[in-house]
């Protein structure tokens with residue numbers, strides 16, 4: 167088989183001389199004569215603490231690549247740390263994907279191992295791999311170990327939201343809150359709740375892009391390094407078999423990913439990422455598939471934010487393969503994986519070892535899980551709600567809207583004692599979609615008004631065109647499309663309008679006649695809430711980003727350009 171990299175290294179002319187000479191670095195002569203060149207696209211960074219250990223994982227991948235006859239090549243790529251990167255890591259997901267795609271295509275690379283962890287890193291790597299269509303396999307960096315504070319486990323993200331609300335509600339002291347801080351992040355790895363990072367690692371495995379059984383292995387566990395070593399070997403095999411994403415990622419793969427997303431009670435962010443990955447592959451996937459496939463799937467995993475446990479417990483209880491084994495009949499048996507074998511074949515022998523953490527099919531945590539897709543005059547193109555993380559008594563609700571034009575407007579007024587809001591009110595926040603607040607930040611799970619918290623209110627219906635953290639919970643309608651800044655009707659709602667949510671009927675509406683709604687125009691303060699960046703990536707992003715219901719990718723990045731080698735550089 168002729169390797170792609172031979173277009174750089176083969177021959178005796180001046181150009182091949184140049185390509186080889188600079189890449190010798192001490193490797194043997196035969197490094198350039200038929201040995202697959204395997205990039206290790208690595209998102210390790212001190213500023214992405216969740217991924218900082220990936221250099222060690224990369225070393226194990228390197229060993230595996232060498233052992234199988236390949237040549238490993240470190241390729242540091244854009245790293246997005248969820249907690250540090252402003253205004254939101256999501257603003258840079260498409261940029262990271264574009265940069266990785268282009269560097270893989272531009273270089274003498276035959277295959278790639280993708281190292282990610284923190285929320286946006288696995289999605290951006292998979293989008294890149296899909297668009298360059300080289301043999302690619304993911305090693306998820308794995309979750310951190312359980313945190314523990316005063317005898318109780320601490321789940322990162324989820325317990326920050328919970329504890330900070332307790333402080334605002336007056337049931338936890340500021341000092342106790344501060345002293346829990348050092349117990350939150352106990353080890354290397356990504357968030358240990360079923361947040362976006364855990365979700366995307368598991369969903370990537372269900373999709374077929376991770377060696378089955380590896381996702382969810384805790385970051386400090388030596389079995390992660392073993393898996394990395396074996397994945398390095400596999401990457402070389404994948405080049406030999408020409409096993410590219412375009413050859414094995416199909417609609418069936420996405421079906422299985424959606425089943426897994428529902429069964430683990432995963433993050434709403436996975437919807438936008440899976441839609442974007444499918445868009446790169448040309449797989450026909452839309453919001454309705456998530457509702458249709460996912461809503462009949464029981465939630466089996468009792469993890470925060472929907473439940474009690476953390477990822478270390480999940481791995482100990484049998485991990486994703488145990489979950490998929492329980493719902494095997496719902497999976498598409500034809501979907502293949504990086505191993506060349508169907509996902510379902512990898513489920514033989516999988517078992518649940520702790521039925522409190524991974525429930526049996528007959529005793530699910532929630533009978534019908536998944537993500538509900540709502541439509542109505544507030545969200546003509548769709549909006550999401552995660553019923554398992556919502557309050558049952560609010561799933562059918564009518565209330566008066568309290569409207570905020572930006573997250574700053576919200577923060578300025580939410581704790582005002584004179585704010586007209588009660589437990590039945592519906593909090594509406596707009597200007598937080600992909601264009602309005604470039605990147606679509608995780609602000610949809612708005613904190614509740616202080617005066618209501620003090621009355622013991624712990625959940626309210628909230629509606630927003632932004633996203634929310636996968637570690638968050640509450641009755642939150644999010645990803646409203648089209649967003650206010652793209653002309654969506656969310657821009658026209660006024661404080662005092664009656665908003666109705668009916669999850670069973672899949673509706674989200676404002677009780678305003680169509681002709682009156684059509685006559686309304688957005689207020690100046692609403693328009694002022696939308697971003698208008700002057701230059702740079704943000705300008706490009708706002709001009710080209712698509713709406714949440716299609717994956718919030720840039721219009722010109724949808725699809726694939728393949729791995730064709732461009733013209734010579736000199």
Ligand code: FES
Pocket residue numbers: 216247248249283284285356357361363
């Ligand atoms: Fe990185 Fe949560 S902050 S995974």
Ligand code: MG
Pocket residue numbers: 248285361362608635636637
């Ligand atoms: Mg997050």
